[in-house]
Amino acid sequence: MRFAIVGSGGVGGYYGARLVRAGHDVRFLARGAHLSAMRERGLTILSAEGDFTVPVRAEEDAARLGPVDVVVLAVKNYDVASVLPQVKALVAASERPALGGPGAAVVTLQNGVDSPSEVAAAVGEPTVIGGTTYMSTAIHEPGVIRQVGTLHRIVLGEAFGDTSRVSERVRTLKDELARAGLNVEAVADIRGPLWEKLAFLASMSGFCTAGRSAVGVLREGPFFREMFREAVTEVLRVAAAEGVVTTTRAEDVVRFMEDLPREMRPSMMVDFDAGKTLEVEYLQGTVARRGHALGIPTPVMSTLYSVLIPHARGTRQG
Numbered sequence: 001m002r003f004a005i006v007g008s009g010g011v012g013g014y015y016g017a018r019l020v021r022a023g024h025d026v027r028f029l030a031r032g033a034h035l036s037a038m039r040e041r042g043l044t045i046l047s048a049e050g051d052f053t054v055p056v057r058a059e060e061d062a063a064r065l066g067p068v069d070v071v072v073l074a075v076k077n078y079d080v081a082s083v084l085p086q087v088k089a090l091v092a093a094s095e096r097p098a099l100g101g102p103g104a105a106v107v108t109l110q111n112g113v114d115s116p117s118e119v120a121a122a123v124g125e126p127t128v129i130g131g132t133t134y135m136s137t138a139i140h141e142p143g144v145i146r147q148v149g150t151l152h153r154i155v156l157g158e159a160f161g162d163t164s165r166v167s168e169r170v171r172t173l174k175d176e177l178a179r180a181g182l183n184v185e186a187v188a189d190i191r192g193p194l195w196e197k198l199a200f201l202a203s204m205s206g207f208c209t210a211g212r213s214a215v216g217v218l219r220e221g222p223f224f225r226e227m228f229r230e231a232v233t234e235v236l237r238v239a240a241a242e243g244v245v246t247t248t249r250a251e252d253v254v255r256f257m258e259d260l261p262r263e264m265r266p267s268m269m270v271d272f273d274a275g276k277t278l279e280v281e282y283l284q285g286t287v288a289r290r291g292h293a294l295g296i297p298t299p300v301m302s303t304l305y306s307v308l309i310p311h312a313r314g315t316r317q318g
């Protein structure tokens with residue numbers, strides 16, 4: 001199966017390198033120093049599960065990648081719009097893709113719940129497979145991806161059309177990724193898992209970034225657990241109001257938070273410290289806006305959104 005990785009940072013770089021090592025035909029879309037290093041020295045993964053380096057094919061222009069079967073979209077939410085022309089070109093260039101359909105399938109791996117619709121508006125709903133991933137990775141230096149811990153998990157499912165059962169193409173893709181040694185789960189309807197992850201991530205990233213503290217420090221506070229539980233509950237209420245079925249309870253998310261390492265810092269806090277753009281609009285913001293539109297109160301999430309939105313563009317943008 002031929003893969004194109006659009007966004008070769010922590011998530012795309014890690015999964016792409018694992019697919020290369022398993023023998024798949026993988027083409028990477030990258031830029032800048034990271035692209036140059038990948039071309040010259042290959043792509044290196046540093047992990048507690050073992051370090052490795054693979055030679056890769058990396059380009060800056062999608063037109064040079066050739067036809068593929070699957071486009072893995074792994075850029076941050078705020079970069080999706082800028083890469084959609086490249087994604088459309090990859091979809092249009094595909095001939096007889098392995099998963100069927102008129103062109104390559106596009107797998108969205110962004111945080112939050114907005115990217116499947118945003119991508120579908122450009123390439124059509126039948127092209128999109130929704131996905132979410134759990135792991136901690138980042139570019140350590142150009143051409144090198146570092147994984148923190150050993151957790152890596154992908155959940156795949158349809159975001160549109162028939163979501164009553166696991167589709168054949170999702171099952172096929174899941175099996176292909178699993179054969180490459182990845183931890184993958186196939187679901188009928190990806191919307192539930194997207195909202196369940198959002199319930200944790202919007203809450204965790206919001207509190208840690210607003211408090212400038214790792215999770216262990218926050219857990220020592222007298223009201224943190226209560227406020228964290230309420231934030232999670234707000235997200236799940238908005239999901240239910242939108243007709244999305246979730247199976248995760250607020251207490252499940254609280255227990256997951258309790259088991260996190262004391263020094264855990266979400267990626268939004270890491271980006272804040274580095275002066276980078278933050279995904280505030282796609283995490284806390286999307287919950288606050290959707291809740292307001294549906295008449296669902298979101299006082300904790302709206303407060304976090306209000307506190308963080310002045311920093312959304314990062315210090316690098318002024």
